[in-house]
Structures are given as C-alpha cells and as structure tokens.
Amino acid sequence: MRISGLNTPAALVDLDRLEANAAWALQRARELGVRLRPHVKTHKCLEIARIQCGGWPGPITVSTLAEARAFASEGFRDITYAVPLAPQRFGDAADLTRDLDRFRCLVDSEEAANALEAFGAVQGVRFAVLLKVDCGYHRAGVDPSGEEGPALAARMAASPHLDFAGVLTHAGQAYSARTRQEVLEAARAERDVLSGFAARLRDRGIEVREVSVGSTPTFAAADHLEGVTEARPGNYVFFDAFQAALDVCEPDRVAYSVLTTVVGCYPERACLVVDAGALALSKDPGAAHIRPDAGFGIPCDLEGRPLADLRVAALSQEHGRIEGPPGSVAAFPPGSRLRILPNHSCLSAACFDRLAAHRGGEVVAEWRTHRGW
Template identity: 40%
Template sequence: MPPQTIDDLPTPVLILDRAVLRRNLRRMSDRLRGAGVALRPHLKTAKSIAIGRMAVEGHDGRITVSTLAEARYFAQGGFKDILYGVGIVPSKFAAVTALRRQGIDLRIVTDNLPVARAIADAARNGDTFSVLIEIDSGGGRAGLPWPDLPGLIDIARVLHQAPGVEFAGVMTHAGHSYHESTPEGIAAVAEQERQAVVGAAAALRAAGIPCPIVSAGSTPTAVHSRDFGGLTEMRPGVYVFNDLDQEFIGSCGPNDLALSVLASVIGHYPHRNQLLIDAGALALSKDISAQEFQPKVGYGTIADAPAKDMAVVACSQEHGFVGAADPIPYGNLPVGSRLRVWPNHACITAAAYDRYYVVDSDLDGGKAVVDTYDRINGW
C-alpha cells in the first residue's frame, strides 16, 4: 500500500507542497505574460515531467535544461523546444543530433569560435543544429563579456553561414543577482542583464545577422526586472519551489517555500543544546548560499520550530546537527519524531532524491500524501 500520510514515509525524504508550487507557477506565469515575454522555465530545479507540464501551462511549451539526461527525459515527456543551457563540446554532438532526428528542437549554446567551426563542420556531414551564443552579463561564469563582446560577430557569422545550422540568437544568465538583497539591487542587475543581451542582439543585427531569440533570466531578475524591452524570453528556474536563499534576497516570501526535507530525530544532546536528525550532507547538501544574508540558517532551518533560530548548524554524511538560540524543548521532539527542514538551495537539495512525495496544504494542512512525481538525475 502506498504511504497515506507523511508519517508513513521513511526518512529522509523530499516533500513537495503542491498548493505552494501552483501559486509559485501562477505568479511567474502571470508576470511574464503580462510583460509580453515568453516563459522558458529552467527545469534543472524540478527535473520532473509532471512539474514541467504544470510550469508551461498557458505557454508554448519551451523549456531549458542543464544536462543531456534532462533533455532526453523531457523529450520522452513530449517537450519539443528544449534549450540545453550549458556550453556544448564536440563530444556531445552525437547525443544532440540523436534527439534532433527524433523531431526535438534541441538548441545548444557556445561562446567559442573553434566550437562554432566544429558545429559548422558537423552540419556539413548532414547533422543539423540550432545554436545560441552565450553572453556574460556580469556573472563571470560563462559567455562573451559585455560590453566588449569579443568575437561575437565572428562566431555568429560562422554559424549563420553554415548549411544545416540555425543561428537562433543570444542568451545570458545574471547569476550575480543572487548576491543582491534588495529589490533595487536586483532590478539594477536585471537591467544590466537586459542591456547586455539586447546589446549583443543589436550588434548582430547591425552586422546583417538575424537574431530571433534574445534570452535572459534568473528567478531574481524575472521577479524584480522593471524593463523587459528587447527580450523575447526569460528562463527562471528555482521559482517553482523557492528556498531560503530566494526568501532572503527578496524573490519570495516565507509562505512561498514549496520544498522541504522530512527527517527523523535520532538523538538528544542537551549538554550542547543540540539534537541529531537523520538528514545530513547527502540529504540536505552543504550549500550555504542563504548564509550570505542570514548566517543563522546553517544548512537549513526547521519548519514550525519550537525554539528560536532552530536550524541544522552542521552536517556529516548522514547526520544533521540541529541547534537553536534558546534551549531546545526535547520533550516536544522525542527520538523518532519528525521535523521538516527548509533547504538553502532547492536545486541542490532535490538532486539527492529520485522522487517527490506530494502533499497539499490547501486540502488538509499538508499531511496526506496526494501524489508522487518522479525526477531525472545524472548527466
């Protein structure tokens, strides 16, 4: 018999609140539709066909992925327009073309002239490609740095002139938006992101090279941008679940967290004002992103905590050390009892699990397991 309530689940386990998920999806969908910008959700966060289908409701179905395993998985789920948003290397061309031969419009990205030439050479052998050039709008991870954009025209011209290659446009990701904690700061990064990618598109068009897709996006910039002019699509991802990091930078509120880890109390240690849970580094991750603005969150905070600032303060592989600012009321949390941990970074935490156990706080307070959603992991 499948689990009836979360009390029947083995721990640690991933819990998804469907009611909160739906509110998060609706909010972003309405915002981008109102801005006249296409939504291409980055499904590296959810990695789930069920959630992906909900995310694109009312939109044209385009999505973003971060691995070829995700691309294959979502293609099997009926998604046709997929952007593989990680710089391509020639050894992966065969996997890309295998999906394209199945009728999947799998788009790839590069910022490298030799790779562009390799794409053109592969296309001469009968393969087809759809390619975007990545622009660095200030995050400093990948892409041609703006405003100099070295090699932009050369790379685009190689792709545009190659038979069998569609030069589809430009894309960027303002990862540095995660280091801002005010709407004004994030809005400034969003404008930098917009100007970089729109400027790249303008430079290409001035050189006589069409640039149909102008793609930007992160959850913070999608939430706080004040001008979407010139963009054709946005690619937010973590908004589907949200997490402590998004809460503390102002992209969501405390009631917008859809994802938690259910853990069991396995030990009491009053002499150090700590208890142990069976969710450690592998169940929660060691991502400390939210500590940039709220150091007391540790590796995740405790939902409905009976003590002030109760959080997972340290992790070993399978143990989480839970501390608090005030004495922990151990009588309220006997060994074997359960608690839920809000993660710092939902994407990394969810990667430890093969499924979501779905509850719905709008139905019964979120105790009954109403569904399970599978997800894809690996590369």
C-alpha cells in the same frame, strides 16, 4: 497517506504552493511580454514541468542531456540545453535535433562553432545554436563589448550547417546580491546587456530571433523586459531559504522541504540530531554573505511553520545537527518529525529519486526525478 508516514529523509513538494508559484510565473511572463521557458534542473521531474508550462509539455530548459532525453521521450518538443556543448555530446545533440521540433544548444567560441559545423556537415544535421553572452557573471559566454561576439554570431548566421537562433545569458551574479536593489541591478544588466548586444548584431544585418535571459531572482525583480523574448527561471517553482534571504520570496511561498526524523535529542548540549544530512540537503551554504549565521536551512514543524529558535548548524553525510535553546530542543524527542527548507532546493531535490507531492500534508503523488548525465 500523511507525510508523517513517509520514510525519511524525504523530499516534499507542497502542491498548493507549487501551483501558486507556477501560476505566478506564467502571469508574470505574460505581463513582461516574454515566453516562459522554465529550467527543469530544479526538479528534474516531468509532472512539475507540465504544471510550469500551464498543463502541457511546453518549452523547457535543461542542464544535462539526460534531462533532455527523459523529457523528450515524454512529449516535450522544445528544449534548450543551457550548458556549453562538449564535442563528445555532438552525436546526442544531433539525435535530439532530429527528434524534436526544436532543440537548441549553446556556443560561445569559434572553436566550438567550427567543430559543431563540421560535425553537422558530415551528419547532415543543422544544429540550432544560441550564442552565450556574459552579462557579468563571468562563468561562460562571450564578452558583449568585444568584437569576438559579433564576429562569431555573423559566422554562425552565415553557416549552411548552423541555424543561428539568437542570444542567451544568465545573471548568476544575482545570487551575490545583498539587497533587493542589487538584485534589480543584476536584472537590468541581464536585460540591457543582452538586448544591447542583440541590437549590435541587428545593426550588422544579423537576424536575432531569440533574446533569452534567466534566473529566478532577476525574473522576479525585473522592472521590464523590453527587447527580451523569453525568460528561463527555474528555482521559483520551489523557492528556498536562499531566495527568501535575497528577499525574492517570503518563506511561506517555499514549496519544497525535506522531511526528517529526530534521532538524537540532547537538551544538555542544546542540540538535536536529525537524519537529514549533506546527502539530503546538500552542503550549499546559501546566502551566507547576507546571513552568516543562517546555517543549512530553515527548520519547520510538520505543518511547515518555521521554528524560529532552531538552526541547522552542521551537516555530515547522514546526520544534521540542529541547535536551539534546551527547552525548544526538548520538545522534539527521538522519533519527532521536522521539515527543513533547504538553502538550495535544486541541489537538495537532486539528492532524491522520488518527490512526494502533498496537499495539506496528505501525499497525493510520488514523482520520479531524472538524475545523472
């Protein structure tokens, strides 16, 4: 079936581009001398994770325990849950610790370490923990310059019920960058802050096996990753309009798009209405700090070529409003199909329970996503 035969809105994955993106990251990780542990929250899809890992169920990063369980049940044996672990999830984390070769979770406070240790002691489970460090994003993690972090690492390393595996950070501030140089600075901060922190711990005699960094912009921009053991980028396998605005990729590397149908054509008002709204594209404003007028994605024709004079101006629940010159608008009467490169592939793909994988517009597979919590 051609993609044009799909019900809309539909989530499309361009397999040629996806495989190229996956190969690029594997090669780049080799060159940088780090393990690649892709973050599967971008797609929540077993088949794509296998491609990212070079054809087998390799090490992955997840954002929910629902993802952890789904991937564990399909042979993924080495999973890091990269969100601080809430106490009511300790039981699930214990199950995953028992079931997998390696299940690691994050800790960034003494209270959490104490609670996890107490739970592990009662349950007879030794949790593998990574200390989350803040490298400037200020979302979570310990302050790398303070004394609290090393004290917490020492306390976990000495615990009989915790396996202190190392340190982890995420330079989410890269998404606030305006230039490739600013992305590079975020990448250097991510690497240098974390490897410096690991060195402080080693100076105190604490073994630090893992030094884990990760984001697609910093992975792409890093000049080197000395002192780092693994990288956890996720978005790269799809890329999106945000990454293109950050100059992390060219638009023609974006492997994910949303197929949509024109349901209203109004040349006199210089706009189209399409059936991809906020529930297909998400309301992520993308790189509005770089391109305030970018709208909610990049409209493309059915072959994936950007339509430079059209703009996704507004989204409501199931309606998308695309604006452009009357002549360009008139070229897409109701029933016409467009593809939209969303601002944020991860949030868009999570709107769908199926992804349609295609080569050159021919659908070759439909893959399930593992949504929910």
